Amino acid sequence: xxxxxxxxxxRFFAQSxxxxxxxxxxxxxxxxxLAVPAGMALAVTMDTxxxxxxxxxxxxxxxxxxxxxxxxxxxxAATGAQPAWATLSLSLPEADEAWLAAFSAxxxxxxxxHGVELVGGDTVRGPRVITLQLHGxxxxxxxxxxxxxxxxxxxxxxxxxxxxxxxLAVASGGLACAVADAAWLRGRLDRPTPRVSTGMALRGIxxxxxxxxxxxxxxxxxxxxxxxxGARVELEALPLSxxxxxxxSSAQARQWALTAGDDYELCFTVPPEQAAxxxxxxxxxxxxxxxxAATGLRIVNGQGQPVTLSxxxxxxxxxxx
Amino acid sequence: xxxxxxxxxxRFFAQSxxxxxxxxxxxxxxxxxLAVPAGMALAVTMDTxxxxxxxxxxxxxxxxxxxxxxxxxxxxAATGAQPAWATLSLSLPEADEAWLAAFSAxxxxxxxxHGVELVGGDTVRGPRVITLQLHGxxxxxxxxxxxxxxxxxxxxxxxxxxxxxxxLAVASGGLACAVADAAWLRGRLDRPTPRVSTGMALRGIxxxxxxxxxxxxxxxxxxxxxxxxGARVELEALPLSxxxxxxxSSAQARQWALTAGDDYELCFTVPPEQAAxxxxxxxxxxxxxxxxAATGLRIVNGQGQPVTLSxxxxxxxxxxx
Numbered sequence: 273x274x275x276x277x278x279x280x281x282x283r284f285f286a287q288s289x290x291x292x293x294x295x296x297x298x299x300x301x302x303x304x305x306l307a308v309p310a311g312m313a314l315a316v317t318m319d320t321x322x323x324x325x326x327x328x329x330x331x332x333x334x335x336x337x338x339x340x341x342x343x344x345x346x347x348x349a350a351t352g353a354q355p356a357w358a359t360l361s362l363s364l365p366e367a368d369e370a371w372l373a374a375f376s377a378x379x380x381x382x383x384x385x386h387g388v389e390l391v392g393g394d395t396v397r398g399p400r401v402i403t404l405q406l407h408g409x410x411x412x413x414x415x416x417x418x419x420x421x422x423x424x425x426x427x428x429x430x431x432x433x434x435x436x437x438x439x440l441a442v443a444s445g446g447l448a449c450a451v452a453d454a455a456w457l458r459g460r461l462d463r464p465t466p467r468v469s470t471g472m473a474l475r476g477i478x479x480x481x482x483x484x485x486x487x488x489x490x491x492x493x494x495x496x497x498x499x500x501x502g503a504r505v506e507l508e509a510l511p512l513s514x515x516x517x518x519x520x521s522s523a524q525a526r527q528w529a530l531t532a533g534d535d536y537e538l539c540f541t542v543p544p545e546q547a548a549x550x551x552x553x554x555x556x557x558x559x560x561x562x563x564x565a566a567t568g569l570r571i572v573n574g575q576g577q578p579v580t581l582s583x584x585x586x587x588x589x590x591x592x593x
Numbered sequence: 594x595x596x597x598x599x600x601x602x603x604r605f606f607a608q609s610x611x612x613x614x615x616x617x618x619x620x621x622x623x624x625x626x627l628a629v630p631a632g633m634a635l636a637v638t639m640d641t642x643x644x645x646x647x648x649x650x651x652x653x654x655x656x657x658x659x660x661x662x663x664x665x666x667x668x669x670a671a672t673g674a675q676p677a678w679a680t681l682s683l684s685l686p687e688a689d690e691a692w693l694a695a696f697s698a699x700x701x702x703x704x705x706x707h708g709v710e711l712v713g714g715d716t717v718r719g720p721r722v723i724t725l726q727l728h729g730x731x732x733x734x735x736x737x738x739x740x741x742x743x744x745x746x747x748x749x750x751x752x753x754x755x756x757x758x759x760x761l762a763v764a765s766g767g768l769a770c771a772v773a774d775a776a777w778l779r780g781r782l783d784r785p786t787p788r789v790s791t792g793m794a795l796r797g798i799x800x801x802x803x804x805x806x807x808x809x810x811x812x813x814x815x816x817x818x819x820x821x822x823g824a825r826v827e828l829e830a831l832p833l834s835x836x837x838x839x840x841x842s843s844a845q846a847r848q849w850a851l852t853a854g855d856d857y858e859l860c861f862t863v864p865p866e867q868a869a870x871x872x873x874x875x876x877x878x879x880x881x882x883x884x885x886a887a888t889g890l891r892i893v894n895g896q897g898q899p900v901t902l903s904x905x906x907x908x909x910x911x912x913x914x
Binding site for chain 1: 621623682
């Protein structure tokens with residue numbers, strides 16, 4: 273049974289599980305009408321997922337819905353913003369009710385956790401391409417950006433790195449390991465945990481922040497470029513999960529950590545006197561290096577000797593992913 | 594020469610021609626940061642264009658860029674909102690510099706006209722799918738919605754209807770007519786004029802409004818459903834362009850006007866005492882019918898006799914377009 277577009281939208285997306293008090297008008301008109309709280313800046317971010325490029329074709333549609341929101345929550349986290357509203361563009365080859373039911377369950381499950389209300393969007397027939405825009409609030413002076421890192425600042429990352437790259441290798445059959453480790457790594461690829469509370473806690477502490485979607489080297493590179501500084505990163509300090517270290521060599525694990533992307537952890541810089549505040553964050557954050565005045569990213573081994581990277585990160589057009 | 598994603602973004606999209614004073618941080622960070630003026634609601638709308646579905650494959654990329662913004666401006670117009678910021682998701686099969694140059698010229702040309710600043714988005718490799726989200730301002734109490742039409746209200750449309758449908762027939766080779774008329778009709782399909790100033794002028798005048806993207810019958814139907822009313826529309830009152838009437842029979846022209854969509858005119862309702870205010874609008878608006886208490890849409894001919902529609906409008910999933 274084929275449902276019409278409008279019926280599909282009503283059935284799966286008109287009922288946002290979250291209702292925010294600042295929403296004047298949600299799904300169902302030409303525009304949504306939203307009241308941003310006084311004194312708050314609106315933070316907006318938009319990410320697009322293309323099937324077979326940003327998620328493997330065999331990905332559970334529930335995880336696709338989850339990830340479409342999670343990658344945007346990760347951008348808000350890097351800004352220190354509190355999530356509020358989402359809009360969703362769904363281009364789908366057919367009106368597949370089972371797919372939509374699973375997708376919306378994954379999306380709304382995570383939305384509920386973070387108080388995100390779906391307030392609008394578009395649904396069209398076409399190749400499977402999903403674009404989600406997320407809106408959040410942040411006091412303008414407290415927003416974290418890529419600009420602001422200063423020489424002497426310590427560089428930290430949340431969680432562990434390289435799991436996303438390993439998960440993609442598991443999905444493509446390129447990594448053989450224990451079933452439990454494979455499932456955990458695949459879960460890190462498909463259902464990354466956006467560091468929203470960590471990002472909000474870093475207001476007033478971090479001097480710069482970015483989320484690691486394209487690999488540490490590329491994303492930290494954005495901080496360095498915007499801040500006009502350089503960095504020294506200790507390769508052996510990169511936090512790696514026990515699952516990743518069982519599944520792959522440490523050299524391979526570090527390579528993924530630096531360049532594979534899809535980790536959705538935060539990389540941020542703090543003045544040395546804020547180290548105690550970082551230690552008190554709810555998520556384990558690891559110091560991996562230091563900001564230096566000389567521009568460029570220097571990766572060093574345990575002996576302090578420079579290490580050369582074979583690739584600087586993921587690039588959607590010229591990269592291989 | 595293939596350019597990397599980041600270079601492409603910088604080259605074509607980092608330089609928004611418009612800078613708005615309310616923009617705290619634009620393109621180039623994890624989130625854009627925006628300050629909505631005090632006392633204004635934020636109006637947001639998102640539309641997706643899929644190649645071969647929402648625009649013919651031979652469409653000039655300049656017109657694709659124009660239309661991606663125009664269809665969203667049309668939604669803001671239907672809300673009575675003033676345009677402010679756009680975000681753009683571009684999924685493209687290759688890094689085609691000529692295509693991007695033309696697309697961005699079309700987009701930024703219209704953006705400049707309406708004071709729209711591009712503040713963020715995403716660029717990925719994939720099938721050609723374009724999603725644009727537009728943000729605008731409107732005093733919350735003055736926003737136009739689909740709800741609010743009352744029995745006795747007069748129904749108006751701006752401009753002329755059916756040109757978009759005829760333009761699509763021209764594009765597909767299904768309509769043979771004079772070259773100048775064909776070019777004009779194709780122009781109405783590819784470069785519709787969003788009725789932004791008309792929408793803003795209708796604040797405090799219209800009781801309900803919608804933009805005609807899916808055909809008058811379907812879009813007026815949204816007003817009727819949301820307002821819990823019905824309508825009588827006089828078929829022969831529908832405003833048709835001279836070009837359309839030269840290119841097609843009046844029966845075909847009216848059919849396109851009612852059901853083809855892609856016109857991006859406004860349909861709105863006003864109390865009879867506001868008829869003089871409508872006559873003073875900068876764009877010619879035509880009275881086509883009246884809101885009635887009995888639900889349903891009744892289309893009548895010059896003798897007041899009911900006319901039956903063969904299709905009620907465009908539906909992206911179950912329709913043919």
